[in-house]
Amino acid sequence: xxxxxxxxxEAPPIGIITLNRPDKLNAINDLMLDEIEAALGEAEQEDEIxxxxxxxxxxxxxxxxxxxxxxxxxxxxPDPRLRSPLTPIFRTDATLMRRWQRISGFSxxxxxxxxxxxxxxxxxxxxxxxxxxxxEDAIFGDPSVRMGYASANPLWTWKVGPKRAKELLLTGRYIxxxxxxxxxxxxxxxxxxxxxxxxxxxxxxxxxGAGGIGGAxxxxxxxxxxxxxxxxxxxxxxxxxxxxxxALSAVQRRGFAPYEFNFWEAKDRVGMKDAIAQRDxxxxxxxxxxxxxxx
Amino acid sequence: xxxxxxVVKWKSQYQKRQWEATPYEGREFSAALYEKDGPIARITLNRPEKRNALxxxxxxxxxxxxxxxxxxxxxxxxxxxxxxPNFSSGHDLSSPEGEESPPVHPSLAPSVRDFYNxxxxxxxxxxxxFNFPxxxxxxxxxxxxxxxxxMQAACDITIAAEDAQFGLRxxxxxxxxVYGHNLGPWPGASPKLLGxxxxxxxxxxxxxxxxxxxxTVSILKLEEEVNKWAQAIASQPTDALAVAKEFINGMLxxxxxxxxxxxxxxxxxxxxxxRFRKDEVSFYRSKKDRGLKGFLQERAMHxxxxxxxxxx
Numbered sequence: 001x002x003x004x005x006x007x008x009x010e011a012p013p014i015g016i017i018t019l020n021r022p023d024k025l026n027a028i029n030d031l032m033l034d035e036i037e038a039a040l041g042e043a044e045q046e047d048e049i050x051x052x053x054x055x056x057x058x059x060x061x062x063x064x065x066x067x068x069x070x071x072x073x074x075x076x077x078p079d080p081r082l083r084s085p086l087t088p089i090f091r092t093d094a095t096l097m098r099r100w101q102r103i104s105g106f107s108x109x110x111x112x113x114x115x116x117x118x119x120x121x122x123x124x125x126x127x128x129x130x131x132x133x134x135x136e137d138a139i140f141g142d143p144s145v146r147m148g149y150a151s152a153n154p155l156w157t158w159k160v161g162p163k164r165a166k167e168l169l170l171t172g173r174y175i176x177x178x179x180x181x182x183x184x185x186x187x188x189x190x191x192x193x194x195x196x197x198x199x200x201x202x203x204x205x206x207x208x209g210a211g212g213i214g215g216a217x218x219x220x221x222x223x224x225x226x227x228x229x230x231x232x233x234x235x236x237x238x239x240x241x242x243x244x245x246x247a248l249s250a251v252q253r254r255g256f257a258p259y260e261f262n263f264w265e266a267k268d269r270v271g272m273k274d275a276i277a278q279r280d281x282x283x284x285x286x287x288x289x290x291x292x293x294x295x
Numbered sequence: 296x297x298x299x300x301x302v303v304k305w306k307s308q309y310q311k312r313q314w315e316a317t318p319y320e321g322r323e324f325s326a327a328l329y330e331k332d333g334p335i336a337r338i339t340l341n342r343p344e345k346r347n348a349l350x351x352x353x354x355x356x357x358x359x360x361x362x363x364x365x366x367x368x369x370x371x372x373x374x375x376x377x378x379x380p381n382f383s384s385g386h387d388l389s390s391p392e393g394e395e396s397p398p399v400h401p402s403l404a405p406s407v408r409d410f411y412n413x414x415x416x417x418x419x420x421x422x423x424x425f426n427f428p429x430x431x432x433x434x435x436x437x438x439x440x441x442x443x444x445x446m447q448a449a450c451d452i453t454i455a456a457e458d459a460q461f462g463l464r465x466x467x468x469x470x471x472x473v474y475g476h477n478l479g480p481w482p483g484a485s486p487k488l489l490g491x492x493x494x495x496x497x498x499x500x501x502x503x504x505x506x507x508x509x510x511t512v513s514i515l516k517l518e519e520e521v522n523k524w525a526q527a528i529a530s531q532p533t534d535a536l537a538v539a540k541e542f543i544n545g546m547l548x549x550x551x552x553x554x555x556x557x558x559x560x561x562x563x564x565x566x567x568x569x570r571f572r573k574d575e576v577s578f579y580r581s582k583k584d585r586g587l588k589g590f591l592q593e594r595a596m597h598x599x600x601x602x603x604x605x606x607x
Binding site: 145 | 430451452453506507508509523524526527528530531532533534535536538539540541542543545546547549550551552
């Protein structure tokens with residue numbers, strides 16, 4: 001199939017999905033989520049494909065959802081100034097959560113190969129993958145709160161626990177690959193040069209393990225029942241709660257006190273790049289951004 | 296013989312958030328102090344001569360301080376900290392009978408219903424801190440024991456001195472409460488570290504490694520570090536903070552936090568039926584025969600030698 005925002009290749013037993021908007025730091029828009037889902041559909045149909053690697057083209061994995069406001073109905077709550085009716089909002093939020101569930105509950109093992117920025121929705125996408133291997137120059141975080149809304153990804157508390165989730169989501173702090181590994185956000189952190197090799201090695205190791213206990217079927221069963229166990233333990237309800245929160249952040253007045261920095265106003269006034277720089281400046285002084293990101 | 300109803304004067308039915316039920320207007324804060332510094336409110340546990348042991352007066356001032364911080368729209372983040380060399384040494388076991396802090400003596404024979412209500416009040420103060428609408432930071436140094444440990448666990452973020460001394464020193468009970476959930480099934484935490492090492496003390500550094508607190512620094516830099524975090528939170532849009540905290544807490548409720556608070560006070564209720572063997576240290580017997588100091592000495596002799604992280 002022809003994709004516009006991703007590349008899908010097959011090198012059995014691996015299917016490779018490459019986020020491919022390098023000039024936009026692989027910002028995620030609606031089409032990209034559509035195409036990831038379609039590519040997963042292709043991978044699912046092909047018996048020879050047992051693993052999927054998800055990575056980013058160019059300088060990073062993904063810097064997050066596209067904030068430009070075009071083609072982003074699902075990934076970005078609409079501007080509250082538009083006073084959208086509720087029905088389409090609920091519909092798009094349900095769509096977003098369904099997409100996340102499709103990835104996180106996928107029947108084949110998905111490995112995120114992370115280099116450079118892995119922020120906001122890019123970080124969400126990474127967390128939906130069963131396994132994540134990151135390079136040391138990777139930068140993780142979700143600065144949504146700095147723009148007036150909350151992350152609606154239920155996996156934060158599951159992956160890193162209450163204290164870390166609050167630390168990262170209440171400050172929007174960025175962390176490097178090493179710290180992400182230490183707090184359990186990624187499974188392994190390796191040097192940038194060896195990232196691709198390490199991912200291949202990891203898949204080989206998983207494959208050997210899976211082969212030993214009954215092949216891809218056992219692996220697939222493990223993923224399915226493991227996911228069911230998480231859903232029983234509360235993740236199933238969490239998706240609904242997250243959809244509700246995402247809808248709420250669309251309709252709530254994105255409240256800013258007069259003395260608070262209003263990202264959306266700044267974006268209209270000075271453009272995206274400067275607005276992001278202004279948004280992060282006070283925090284970079286308190287918590288210097290780790291080295292890495294997009295080089 | 297005195298009964299439970301004779302000594303307990305406060306209303307035993309738990310109703311609303313306890314900070315909400317504690318007035319602050321015209322209050323002279325003393326057992327805990329309240330101060331405001333722009334968007335940051337600081338509540339300081341202030342009984343340094345008692346190592347900030349929590350009694351009813353201190354809880355009352357703490358709750359009133361939270362109430363005040365909630366009502367003040369300038370305040371965006373609350374820091375809870377201790378005056379003197381320690382954060383808090385836990386419930387004040389020397390409080391007079393009838394206060395909420397010490398364990399109820401079995402001879403008072405409260406009904407199970409009364410006992411549920413006491414323990415609900417006692418334990419749910421921490422739940423009320425956990426659910427406080429504005430972000431909270433615990434600034435921990437020196438001893439952080441028992442209920443003090445519970446309190447920092449209920450705060451959103453904990454920054455501690457490297458040599459702070461965390462721990463539970465029971466009087467015949469299992470460790471129960473939030474820290475269990477903070478460790479529990481989370482892949483990032485290492486339950487093994489605390490699993491084998493719970494009742495003795497853990498240093499701030501060890502707590503950080505286990506993932507139950509956010510960060511440790513040298514005690515000389517503690518205040519500066521905490522202010523940095525408070526500043527980072529205070530720079531966020533107020534509404535976004537409220538939604539973010541509500542979302543995370545909601546998610547934690549879905550994964551069992553709500554039920555965890557219940558098991559906490561139910562566990563406390565079960566303390567009533569702990570039976571001490573002859574060779575074991577009974578808090579009630581020991582305190583009656585030798586006084587509180589005598590009990591502490593006897594317990595120290597029976598427990599694992601403690602590590603010296605905290606300051607006396």
